[in-house]
Amino acid sequence: MTKLRVAIVGAGPAGIYAADILLKAERKFDVSIDLFDRLPAPYGLVRYGVAPDHPRIKGIINALREVLDRGDIRVFGNVDFGKDITLDDLKRHYHAVIFATGAVRDADLNIPGIDLEGSYGAADFVSWFDGHPDVPREWPLTATSVAVIGNGNVALDVSRMLAKPAEDLLSTEIPQNVYEGLKASPVTDVHVFGRRGPAQVKFTPLELRELGELNDVDMILYDEDFEYDEASKTAIASNKQVMVIDKVLQKWRERPVGNASRRLHLHFYARPLEVVGDDNGHVAAFRYERTRPDAEGGVVGTGEIREVPIQAIYRAVGYFGSPLDGIPFDKRHGVIPNREGVALHKGSNDVVPGVYATGWIKRGPVGLIGHTKSDAMETIRHVINGEGSWWNPEAPSEQAVIDLLDSRGVKYTDLEGWHNLDQHEIALGEPHGRARVKVVPRDEMIAISRAEAPVN
The missing domain is CATH 3.50.50.60 (FAD/NAD(P)-binding domain)
Structure with missing residues (x-):
């Protein structure tokens, strides 16, 4: 194998940190990462879980933006796991998946x-x-x-x-x-x-x-x-x-x-x-x-x-975490059962091939954002060393995933789309001396991201 294809579900800090650490890690193969999120915009709880009068914490977005803007991670927003893309789909197109869906x-x-x-x-x-x-x-x-x-x-x-x-x-x-x-x-x-x-x-x-x-x-x-x-x-x-x-x-x-x-x-x-x-x-x-x-x-x-x-x-x-289609879930603790980020079958504690977890869906909603980095490092170590339990995808090409989403009529947003939305929100705030004014309706976010509506 010359290239490891990895899907990461969740484009908040946990998912972005995991992608960044994997790309920078010492390894003997190339890596291609696709980041999926059910929301049209990235950054997860930093965008939607931190009070607006906390600009210091909001500043974490700048560090996350630098990772995405390198261009070596593809972003697919407005893609709902279990609905728009399934576990079987991921197995057909990737060697492994890392869930970073948090606890919302x-x-x-x-x-x-x-x-x-x-x-x-x-x-x-x-x-x-x-x-x-x-x-x-x-x-x-x-x-x-x-x-x-x-x-x-x-x-x-x-x-x-x-x-x-x-x-x-x-x-x-x-x-x-x-x-x-x-x-x-x-x-x-x-x-x-x-x-x-x-x-x-x-x-x-x-x-x-x-x-x-x-x-x-x-x-x-x-x-x-x-x-x-x-x-x-x-x-x-x-x-x-x-x-x-x-x-x-x-x-x-x-x-x-x-x-x-x-x-x-x-x-x-x-x-x-x-x-x-x-x-x-x-x-x-x-x-x-x-x-x-x-x-x-x-x-x-x-x-x-x-x-x-x-x-x-x-x-x-x-x-508290939410269950994911086809993935073991610990209802008591609200997490994917795991050992150092390697997903386990509930009850038997046998490894679930190709499935990993990081962030709050891995350890529960404790700790600050900084803890998420060490979390991701632990998980990524097992991803890199876990070739024996990776999937064998039938269609691992990068285009295959795009074709799949297009065939299902999924209006996904990409990194360029986030830049469109970001610039639009900043422009809305400028006349009022504000950093930005958030666009709230999902359909409007999608239209602006996909350049299907005028960006002022």
């Missing part, structure tokens, strides 16, 4: 009332404010008091976007429909609930600091949450990140409050019990049990039940 749906929070009207998953809300083409254009922002369940960065993103004055987002790439929705929101109070204490949160210091920089928003903390036990004191003294987080929270406790039009409340030691509904089946309150430290970094219940009136609730308790 919300993890469950199994408490009574979580399915009431006015209860939402954080991932869906993030997709809305990031202009994801597959979510409705409108979002029901009618609540004055909102609860956000979770003590990680996604909970902070959701809380910040709910509380932040919409005008302060106009310099970002926020879609126009999102700006209008947030501007009309009547919200006055956002309550963030975490099961454990301030020394055990999963926030990063940078995200937490940003929360305190909001205009016209009071930060409300409660003294009872800061009676630290020895385990918390040890965590603060021994962990620099925990120490910084504690300093930020302590400064907020000293701030004067009462003059802002909106309030952001941080509640710790709150174990979710129930979302209480009204007579119309709509969210009316959040009920929780007050917890306390267990002296080992965890918490135990106190039996004290509290209730906060709200009209909407967002669960931000983590992301």
Whole structure:
């Protein structure tokens, strides 16, 4: 074999890093890589999972762009695995596939009332404010008091976007429909609930600091949450990140409050019990049990039940992977069963020939984007050394895949198409002094990418 043909499903950071590492790796054969994504534009969660007021993280796109713009990786956007192209198709045209599909749906929070009207998953809300083409254009922002369940960065993103004055987002790439929705929101109070204490949160210091920089928003903390036990004191003294987080929270406790039009409340030691509904089946309150430290970094219940009136609730308790047609799936952990990125049959742990995984679909939704590189390196090592389990494709030519998609009428987008869309969005933003204005409707994204609509 002179050329290894590899398909990568997922054009976010995990997929792009895997492609880049494979092309740069020492090997005894040539490599040809096709990158597929169900969305018309690349970059995955960096484009559709990071809040628009995070330009530093958005800057990761620049590094990913450099990889794609080299021209040695083909990109096929708007191609849905399992529908537009199947596992059997991949076996006919490639020696191996790497799945880098991430984890894009919300993890469950199994408490009574979580399915009431006015209860939402954080991932869906993030997709809305990031202009994801597959979510409705409108979002029901009618609540004055909102609860956000979770003590990680996604909970902070959701809380910040709910509380932040919409005008302060106009310099970002926020879609126009999102700006209008947030501007009309009547919200006055956002309550963030975490099961454990301030020394055990999963926030990063940078995200937490940003929360305190909001205009016209009071930060409300409660003294009872800061009676630290020895385990918390040890965590603060021994962990620099925990120490910084504690300093930020302590400064907020000293701030004067009462003059802002909106309030952001941080509640710790709150174990979710129930979302209480009204007579119309709509969210009316959040009920929780007050917890306390267990002296080992965890918490135990106190039996004290509290209730906060709200009209909407967002669960931000983590992301979860989705199953893929014909590929083993671990329903408990939301991942492809694997050993160092080599897919395994569920139950027997036998290797699935030709199938690999990287990113969150490999290890679950933990870690930052930087972890994705080391993830990909591990997987690629096995791809390079796994010739014995590669497929034997009948039609490995690069043209064969194009012919297949064309024969099925798939309106795929390519790298040139992304450049068309990118330039169009930048042009939309220029008159308003904005980095870009995202195009949201899928059909419009496709038309612009494929030069089937005028690009202004």
